[in-house]
Amino acid sequence: MGEIAERYxxxxxxxxxxxxxxxxxxxxxxxPCAKWTARDVVEHVVTMHGVMLTPVARKLEPSDDPLTAFQEARAAIEDVLDDPVAALTExxxxxGPMTTERHIDEVVSDDLVLHGWDLARATGQDELMDPLDVERLWATAVAVPPELxxxxxxxxxxxxxxxxxPVPADAPLQDRLLGLLGREP
Incomplete structure (x- = not known):
């Protein structure tokens, strides 16, 4: 299993x-997303999983149950990551152009971290993000050009x-990341 699949x-x-x-x-x-409930957060994550499947001619079957919907979306993405042809499809x-696995890594895999925090905040769960993920997302976020x-x-x-x-400069990195991305830590 490659690094991207393992991280996902x-x-x-x-x-x-x-x-x-x-x-x-x-x-x-x-x-924490003004227009979304807890259910909307999961629906967004599942929808984005479906977007990642389109270039490799795969699609999700809808489910009204959020857990089932996510499990099916997860299984579909894991199948793509396990298939070298699908994973490496441009x-x-x-x-810009990139492989399907890289697109998964940079979009839905990163979304799982941030939207996992959103879901935890909405439902009173543990909000601690994996420090390695926080560092990775921070590096990505601060590299986004100001105009973008x-x-x-x-x-x-x-x-x-x-x-x-606004978050104090000496706040934990997770709090600075959340503040930068428009969330109240």
Whole structure:
């Protein structure tokens, strides 16, 4: 198993544990993402998994149960990562051409970390992110050019992140990452 597949599996396992721990009465809880409930967070993650499958001619069958939907999405992505032809298929992305496995790594795998925190916050679970993941996401986030970051924060456009939340410079890296990405640590 390669590094990307291993990282994805570790992150997917952590995210799945969070989804499984959500009580039935918590799915409507507000998440840190202004427009999303806990259920919306999982639906977004599952939808993005489906987007990653499109270039390799695979698709997800919808499920109304968030845990089942994520488990099926996870299995489909793991199948792609285990298939050298599918994993190495070149695909066009907003960031330019890249392999399917790299696209998975840079989008849904990273999303599992951040949206895992969103889900944990919405449902009262442990919010601690893996320090290695925090370092990786921090390095990626600070490398985003300011003009692109501004576009990511534009309501009605891309709106990937909310407005930056001020966090003390000496705060833990996880808090600085969350603040940079528009979340209140």
């Amino acid at each position: 599996r570790r992150r997917a396992e952590a995210f799945e544990r969070k989804v499984a721990a959500v009580r039935a009465d918590q799915w409507g809880n507000q998440s 695909t066009d992305t907003p960031a 970051m501004a576009k990511y924060r534009t309501p009605g456009a891309v709106e990937v992140y909310g407005p930056e939340v």
